[in-house]
Amino acid sequence: MATRKAPATPNISADELKTYYHDMLLIRRFEEKAGQLYGMGLIGGFCHLYIGQEAVVVGLEAAAEEGDKRVTSYRDHGHMLACGMNPDGVMAELTGREGGYSKGKGGSMHMFSKEKNFYGGHGIVGAQVPIGAGLAFADKYLGNDRVTFTYFGDGAANQGQVYESFNMAALWKLPVIFVIENNQYAMGTSQKRSTSSPEIFKRGEPYGIPGEMVDGMDVLAVKAAGEKAIAHCRAGDGPYILEVKTYRYRGHSMSDPAKYRTREEVQKMRTEKDPIDHVRDLLVSGGHATEDDLKEIDKSIKSIVNQSAEFAKESPEPGVDELWTDIYADVAPQDEDA
Numbered sequence: 001m002a003t004r005k006a007p008a009t010p011n012i013s014a015d016e017l018k019t020y021y022h023d024m025l026l027i028r029r030f031e032e033k034a035g036q037l038y039g040m041g042l043i044g045g046f047c048h049l050y051i052g053q054e055a056v057v058v059g060l061e062a063a064a065e066e067g068d069k070r071v072t073s074y075r076d077h078g079h080m081l082a083c084g085m086n087p088d089g090v091m092a093e094l095t096g097r098e099g100g101y102s103k104g105k106g107g108s109m110h111m112f113s114k115e116k117n118f119y120g121g122h123g124i125v126g127a128q129v130p131i132g133a134g135l136a137f138a139d140k141y142l143g144n145d146r147v148t149f150t151y152f153g154d155g156a157a158n159q160g161q162v163y164e165s166f167n168m169a170a171l172w173k174l175p176v177i178f179v180i181e182n183n184q185y186a187m188g189t190s191q192k193r194s195t196s197s198p199e200i201f202k203r204g205e206p207y208g209i210p211g212e213m214v215d216g217m218d219v220l221a222v223k224a225a226g227e228k229a230i231a232h233c234r235a236g237d238g239p240y241i242l243e244v245k246t247y248r249y250r251g252h253s254m255s256d257p258a259k260y261r262t263r264e265e266v267q268k269m270r271t272e273k274d275p276i277d278h279v280r281d282l283l284v285s286g287g288h289a290t291e292d293d294l295k296e297i298d299k300s301i302k303s304i305v306n307q308s309a310e311f312a313k314e315s316p317e318p319g320v321d322e323l324w325t326d327i328y329a330d331v332a333p334q335d336e337d338a
């Protein structure tokens, strides 16, 4: 059993803990299955797995309310599952099938759900940050009290457009939470080699944006920090920065040989800090769940994930006609010479 501090939120119910365990494990097993399908050649292009980072998005979604929005980078499958998108539709999109969220035309990095207020899925590093500020601007303009979670990485935090967004968000007091998922690497570059100051959460200071560092391997700490940030935004006090310290166990993408760090480093995080083991320990040691209860949860997750892979394999590839739908200009093939 990993040694851990007492949970940051003391009044946590057994049901809540079980929900976090379930939601994190669903992401992990789904991603493992995606990794397998990639290895079998069923997923083409890029595939960036989120394994190890599950507590970040599950903790923040536990604090979110109906109508709140989220936008993120290409490492996005966990965010989609955590906000309630259907695993079948996500897996079918990963495999480029008609039943996918973007009808098989977007793939891993380009999925959206208006219903769940999930605004992508963005392959250009940092591109989602001004979009997140824009979504928050819309809510402020409409006069509601919804909040936008804008997720980006430690590498993206060195991009200029992040600071243009900080400036406008602070100036207009936009209800946006900038969530920096600091997994300590940007592709093969460690934070130490790329980032002038290790405390990224302080980068909002010149704009008057409060920020804090959070243990991203502890879902309860993430949830508590999320609640504080949300309260700040809903009260009309403007943006908030959460730098969530986390770690990805897999390579940057499926094609990364990961020569820039040692196996021991990864293994140490897995055995000492794993976010799912953490909640498992709390459940078992607190007498909230037996090993059999946890096995039941594992079993139900396995069946959801297997079903999503079956759904994906059975769904056809999009037809050629789909080349002419969902595009900006309404140009049909016969109009080309017009």
Ligand SMILES: Cc1ncc(C[n+]2csc(CCOP(=O)(O)OP(=O)(O)O)c2C)c(N)n1
Residues within 6 Å of the ligand: 073, 075, 123, 124, 125, 152, 153, 154, 155, 156, 157, 183, 185, 186, 187, 252
């Ligand atoms: C503008 C731009 N520059 C470079 C790339 C190539 N690239 C893809 S991911 C990445 C690293 C980003 O790291 P980080 O923001 O820490 O996110 P993580 O992958 O760790 O989740 C880079 C440089 C890109 N997609 N877009």
Ligand SMILES: [Mg+2]
Residues within 6 Å of the ligand: 153, 154, 155, 181, 182, 183, 184, 185, 186, 187
């Ligand atoms: Mg990173």
